Ligand code: FES
């Protein structure tokens with residue numbers, strides 16, 4: 470089995486927040502190395518599946534997110550309250566129509582965050598370890614998705630993930646965006662297969678400004694720093710001062726040298742209606758800056774071909790690339806486990 474499909478099938482992936490799917494018909498859609506994954510709200514119950522009609526495999530949901538009834542345009546099969554409805558069941562004489570079902574995947578929660586898995590190696594709780602509590606706290610502070618941005622990165626996914634794991638490139642690649650925060654080296658915390666970077670904001674003016682914003686928010690979890698949580702193997706959740714959260718997925722593509730990149734920006738609870746009005750332009754500017762940062766990352770990742778990557782340790786690793794070593798080690802261990810089970 471390839472590394473890409475193996476990792477996708479063996480781990481839980483954070484893909485959405487409860488507030489993105491509150492009503493019947495709400496859905497989110499992802500491209501992954503095993504095809505599409507859709508999570509949709511079926512009369513209040515969330516289901517994850519492969520986005521294919523159980524009749525002859527037509528795709529059901531076509532946008533990245535939206536709201537629509539579950540009805541197949543091809544021959545009219547529909548799905549509601551856990552049941553498939555076939556318009557003319559008497560037409561199916563020689564088959565067991567009752568056995569038709571969606572190809573569903575596993576779904577679980579950490580607080581209000583939605584995770585999906587195919588054949589996970591462990592429970593979600595075990596995979597997240599001590600990060601569960603942090604993620605739960607973060608999820609309860611979120612009040613809306615305010616941006617959704619998806620495109621193909623023209624690079625192999627570990628190139629994009631490793632770029633997101635190291636701050637070494639920030640001064641050169643993000644000189645007018647992220648670099649303005651003057652992030653300090655900070656602290657890397659390794660937690661099972663995941664890792665967290667806590668970076669103090671070195672720009673005194675920006676730090677003071679952000680501290681001053683505190684009264685505008687009604688949040689009970691805050692780290693007054695730049696926080697970047699890597700959820701092995703494909704997820705990144707980052708925040709400045711806990712005033713918004715950016716969730717990024719770097720899913721492998723079915724095509725080599727491409728990454729299915731999706732980013733979502735979540736806003737958090739504000740202290741009052743008036744505060745919301747003040748926060749609004751701040752959120753809009755975060756949205757614009759984030760998009761620019763991702764474009765800058767994409768441009769540089771395009772320069773690194775897939776053959777430049779391997780799970781072996783970096784030959785020349787700066788201190789700021791410590792998290793890459795941890796990531797590669799996790800990939801190597803996964804591959805070693807795979808080859809042991811292939812041989813047994
Ligand atoms: S493929 Fe969906 S109803 Fe036939």
Ligand SMILES: [Fe+2]
Nearest residue numbers: 632633642766
């Ligand atoms: Fe970057």
